Amino acid sequence: MRERNEWNVADGMEERWRELRFGLEIEFVGGEPERLELLPGWTMALDEKQIDGDGEASGSELQSPPLRWEQLDQAEAMLERLRRQGAQANWSCGLHVHVGLEPFGEAALPALLEAALSSQEALSSLLGTSPHRRFYAPPITAEMAEAFRASGDLAALRRSGRPQSHRCGINLRPWSEIGTVEIRYANGTLEAAEVRRVVELCLRFVDGACRGQRLPDEPAALAAALGAPSGGYPPRADPPRWHRERIALENALLPQLTAQAAELVPGGEIHHIVAADGGVMVAVEDEEGSLHRFRCALAAGGLEPLGDG
Template sequence: MWPRDIDWRSLRFGVEIEFVGIAPEAVERLDGWSVDPRERMRALDGSYGGGEIKSPPVDWSQRGQIETMMARIETAGASVNWSCGFHVHVGLEPWGVDALPALLDAALTTQTALRELFQTPSHRLIFCPPVTRAQRDAWLAAPCEDALCHVGRPQGHRSGINLAAWYEFGTVELRFANGTLDADRAQRSVELALRWVAAVGRGAALPGEREALVAALEVAAEGYPPPHPEPVWHAREEQLSALMIPILQPQITAEVPDAEILWVRPTPEGLYVKTDSGDRCNHRFWFEPHAQGFRLLRFEKA
């Protein structure tokens, strides 16, 4: 039922803590906390490692679990860098699917202000692109998960305000916060997410300017996880991918019709292209340049 005035402290939420430096399985976890074995971050040398630890659904009175787990993760030798995020899922139990139209409208209005509050750097926006008016209109016309997902590079399927999470978890996920092992900054991020959802749930018309949104939600204007500088080599990789995707996509589609390019990277074996075909079905391709463009050397299922 929407609207409905609910104390933000009573809302159930979960967090996802991303980090580098250690395998997440090495961390002693509280009851109900889990590892997502599919998630890997990138270290400063370009290698993949680290991962993600997820909380069970908790409420504000149980937020101390975040501090405990962050301390354990850091003690085990982990850290956060430019590739890490801190995600907050907020349960929509008090309202159900009835709240989604209002959440979509609030996302369109406030997502820029939220990005500014969370200081989301440009290199992380591929993992949290904006909700679009076309998505809103598509969902209202035919409500389904696909209407709330982006097409194109699969890293960007989930918006910064990820309402597709309703279909998998019964939540809305806020993905803007940068990676952190600082419990105070993490809890401040959780509070902002909870207050935002509660305000939308009671039918508040939220402003789109950062200072006005801070006042309307009665949240801190600063003190959220700061951004970490992107390595120059990663920026160059992203530039290469952006340049090569439209060039290589037709050849890849000819081999695997539903494949979408995740990334393009130079290797001693040639240009390495990793793709996603849905349900985490990945293929790997290698190309070499020649006079007429790029020749496909080989491809395989990952």
């Protein structure tokens, strides 16, 4: 840790962020997640949607219990266990931090919303969010903010469109379920030092925002205002060419297939489209978050289902 005089912050601000609880969602590929020995309270989600270098589903997500700053050694131990198994955080992975709002309560939501509007781009830039990952962490728009102010309904902060982009990079919606705000911008990593820096920045950001601190819209200025590290975050990782081409194909097909996918799964939205024997595999996410896969042929009239995936 840095010495106190290295941070350019006002007296009394240095320690407050350490009082906040947080939770980690650590995405990775590979390893043997079903066999990983977990510390008490830690859980493993085995049905995540990250993909390996060959495009195969290989994703899992390690989830921490609510932690205090001084308990980060638990994360370091779990990261070491993942690395020993051969797990990796590749270009398809992210690191999400949930920060508890216990000291502030619901009254802090308007201040968090204003901080997001003023500094979400700076926060994303400071964390070095890979451009392709912005799809999973889009910004809160002025229109969404106005709808929330008018209604007080956190559903107003849900992005429309494909399932992966429903949750904004600064995601306030978990407040209604688990009392947190989620910061989704960090790239994936299994390096303890990088995780520590991300956690510190997120805690400082939420603490400053909830206390009404005016937060800058430029990355270096934001780090200085918060007293947070200005670098050392998980590095950008660009996707391979085949993935970029796949996304381009998906984007071309979506306007033609969206309505028919909603007929196959009422209320469903297309999650992804990949090549399959004799046609394509269309994965549609229902309103409960479950995926339904359909092997289809592409015809002039749209999709011709060949059977479930």
